[in-house]
Amino acid sequence: MKTTLRVSFAATVLVAMTGCAAPGFLDLRAPVAVSGNADAGAQKAAVCTACHGPNGVSPIPTFPNIAGQKADYLYWQLVEFQRKVKPDSPMTAIVAGLSDTDLRDLAAHFAAQTPAPASGDANAFADGARLYREGDPARGFVPCQGCHGANADGNVGGGEARYRAYPSLRGQHSPYLVQRLQDFRNDKYALSSNDHIMHGVTQALDDQAIAQVAGWLQAAPP
Numbered sequence: 001m002k003t004t005l006r007v008s009f010a011a012t013v014l015v016a017m018t019g020c021a022a023p024g025f026l027d028l029r030a031p032v033a034v035s036g037n038a039d040a041g042a043q044k045a046a047v048c049t050a051c052h053g054p055n056g057v058s059p060i061p062t063f064p065n066i067a068g069q070k071a072d073y074l075y076w077q078l079v080e081f082q083r084k085v086k087p088d089s090p091m092t093a094i095v096a097g098l099s100d101t102d103l104r105d106l107a108a109h110f111a112a113q114t115p116a117p118a119s120g121d122a123n124a125f126a127d128g129a130r131l132y133r134e135g136d137p138a139r140g141f142v143p144c145q146g147c148h149g150a151n152a153d154g155n156v157g158g159g160e161a162r163y164r165a166y167p168s169l170r171g172q173h174s175p176y177l178v179q180r181l182q183d184f185r186n187d188k189y190a191l192s193s194n195d196h197i198m199h200g201v202t203q204a205l206d207d208q209a210i211a212q213v214a215g216w217l218q219a220a221p222p
Ligand code: HEC
Pocket: 044, 045, 047, 048, 049, 050, 051, 052, 062, 063, 064, 065, 066, 074, 075, 077, 078, 086, 087, 088, 089, 090, 091, 094, 106
């Protein structure tokens, strides 16, 4: 009885928070841990390499690196593509025929790959480093590290469930990051509670701030 009450209360809060409960909307405020078989995932990953590189480091700077990304984040992104709630993406067709086990195995496989190394001159992005670490309260910029980790590797909250699907950003291609941040700002995604978080975060950011923080993340020293 207690559990039921708590669940329906959570649902009410979520509806109030989002203003609507679109079908397929994901509540990722305390997702269960995702597990998959990385070896099985490796067998299924051939189709991914054309765009994400043989080991998940993408040769195309507008396509994301997925090597070393957190498995929980990878899995939930794949679920969103599969539900066709993410707009205009080559990913939609790719995941259409995959099972839930496939998605878990692929997530486990790419999470186990070596992340892309930093590239670029971090010194050219001192403003981006400051925004990442400290934000700028006067301009409404919140620090990114509170949710993406001091090292931008997505490890925050000591394993607390609500941080499970928070992504690593370190070494990601800057052009991809710029596009994603602009898309969050423009409310292109409203697919999960985590999208709503990033929509809020990006509202105050202008294009210059976005370019700075994205440049720093690609070039950030470990
Ligand atoms: C035809 C090119 C293409 C292929 C093949 C492809 N992807 Fe993607 N993938 C993309 C692009 C482009 C994006 C980013 C665009 C977007 O978000 O809509 C993306 C985004 C992703 C993301 C989200 C990453 C993030 O940081 O949010 C994941 C996870 C992913 N792909 C996994 C896979 C897996 C696993 C496969 C193989 C089963 C695969 N992709 C095959 C082009 C491709």
